[in-house]
Amino acid sequence: MFTSLSGRAVIVTGASKGIGRGMARRFGAVGCRVLVVSRNAAQAESVAAEIRGAGGQAYAFGADVTQPNEMQSMAEAAVAAFGGIDILCANAGIFPAAPLATMTEADFDRVMDTNLKGTFFAVSACLPALKTHRHGRIIITSSITGPVTGYSGWSHYGASKAGQLGFMRTAALELAPFGITVNAVLPGNIATEGLADMGADYTRSMTASIPLQRLGSVDDIANAALFFATEEAAFITGQSLVIDGGQILPESLAGLAPESS
Ligand code: NAP
Numbered sequence: 001m002f003t004s005l006s007g008r009a010v011i012v013t014g015a016s017k018g019i020g021r022g023m024a025r026r027f028g029a030v031g032c033r034v035l036v037v038s039r040n041a042a043q044a045e046s047v048a049a050e051i052r053g054a055g056g057q058a059y060a061f062g063a064d065v066t067q068p069n070e071m072q073s074m075a076e077a078a079v080a081a082f083g084g085i086d087i088l089c090a091n092a093g094i095f096p097a098a099p100l101a102t103m104t105e106a107d108f109d110r111v112m113d114t115n116l117k118g119t120f121f122a123v124s125a126c127l128p129a130l131k132t133h134r135h136g137r138i139i140i141t142s143s144i145t146g147p148v149t150g151y152s153g154w155s156h157y158g159a160s161k162a163g164q165l166g167f168m169r170t171a172a173l174e175l176a177p178f179g180i181t182v183n184a185v186l187p188g189n190i191a192t193e194g195l196a197d198m199g200a201d202y203t204r205s206m207t208a209s210i211p212l213q214r215l216g217s218v219d220d221i222a223n224a225a226l227f228f229a230t231e232e233a234a235f236i237t238g239q240s241l242v243i244d245g246g247q248i249l250p251e252s253l254a255g256l257a258p259e260s261s
Contacts, residue, residue, distance in 0.1 A: 003231040006031030009082035010229075011074065013065050013122050014092030016043035018192030019141060022218025023089050023225050024048075028056030030226065035078045036060045038092070065092045065118030071125035078129070085129035087229050090122045091141040093160075095194060097153035108156045115160035119167060123182075127175075136180035137229045138171070140164050141221070142240060144188050148248050161186075165240055172238030181237035183228045188244025190216040211246035211256060 010027045014020035016038035028034045028051035036048045041062025051058035061077050063070040078085050093115045098107040119140055130136035145151050146158030147165050165184055172182040189195060189206040195215070196203070207215055224243050227233055242248060250256050 002227075004031065005087075005226075005229060008032045008086040008229070009035075009078060009084055010087040010089065011035045011037060011078050011085060011122075011126060012089040012091055013037045013063075013074075013118070014141075015089075016040055016047055018194050019187065019190055019218050019221050020089065020091040021047050022222040023091060024058065025051055025054070026219065026222035026226055027087070027089075027229070028058050029054065031056070032087070033082045034058040035074070035081065037063050037074055039064045065090075065122055066113045068121045068125070071121040074122075075125040075129060078126075084132060085126050086133060086135065087137040087139070088122060088126045088130065089139045089141070089225055090119045091139075092118055092122075093141060093143075095154065095157050097198075098156065099153050100155055103156060111156040111160050112163075115157070116163045116167070119164050123171065130175075130180050131178045134179035135231065135234065136175070136178065138175070138180060138182040139225045139228045140168055140182070140184040141225075142168075142184045142186050144186050144242060144244050144248055147186060147240065148242065168240070169238045176237060179234075181228070181234065183233075183236060183238070184240040185221055185224045185228070186240050186242045186244070187221050188216055188242070188247040190218060190221055192218060206247075209247055209250075209253060209256070210244070211249060214245065216243060216245055 010032045012020050012024045015024040015036040024034050024036045036044045038044045044060035048058035048060040063074045142164045143161040146161035168182050
């Protein structure tokens with residue numbers, strides 16, 4: 001049994017959809033007060049309303065992680081609403097495919113600005129509030145793509161996701177004296193709106209390459225984030241956790257076990 005997180009103030013970026021929405025709902029369900037953040041404020045509000053409808057406490061805030069001033073306003077809104085910030089889930093991210101042969105500087109910058117610089121801006125904005133407790137938690141959504149695997153068309157994305165881990169390790173060192181831990185979840189292929197946009201063929205081939213024979217759910221990732229947020233995880237920092245149904249394990253598809261008969 002884990003110590004209750006009830007009353008903890010949580011910010012989740014990229015929470016209007018997908019993994020972030022799953023995280024926001026999960027933290028809301030265990031009694032945390034949640035600020036649901038995305039660029040589309042109306043969609044964020046519908047997730048906040050869903051959490052309130054289930055008996056939780058949540059507000060929505062429209063902000064773009066690529067804009068440091070908007071991240072500042074987001075942190076101020078959380079402090080105004082909750083009196084502080086205990087947990088930041090830096091989750092917002094994009095994954096538009098672009099083969100190297102045709103990738104433009106603008107393609108590269110857009111992915112880096114959102115996934116890597118956006119993580120930096122969200123963390124920086126929340127630091128003053130996180131430092132006021134001895135139990136601050138930062139949970140970064142990275143990916144298996146980049147830190148562990150490669151995938152054609154996603155060199156910029158892989159670089160951004162690997163970059164998040166480099167950022168995390170030094171941030172974990174700098175923030176340890178304040179009792180703040182910084183860890184990362186590395187999802188494999190998770191059924192989200194963003195993944196659905198990749199098309200049915202992509203989803204089919206990914207499912208076929210996962211030993212546990214299904215795509216991950218947003219709850220699979222939210223549960224891992226929740227664990228990093230607990231008191232019981234207080235001595236874990238600078239670490240990453242792969243949540244992928246075993247997808248990175250086989251050396252080739254021939255290494256997958258045959259269908260059980
Ligand atoms: P998604 O379904 O496309 O949702 C992305 C969320 O991020 C939305 O709420 C979106 O809302 C928000 N967002 C995008 N750009 C933003 C910005 N500049 N500022 C603020 N919010 C922004 O994506 P997902 O599949 O849940 O992915 C979430 C995270 O998990 C990403 O970091 C992604 O790299 C990572 N991940 C996903 C998978 C997967 O299989 N799904 C696998 C590995 C890693 P707005 O558009 O309204 O801003």
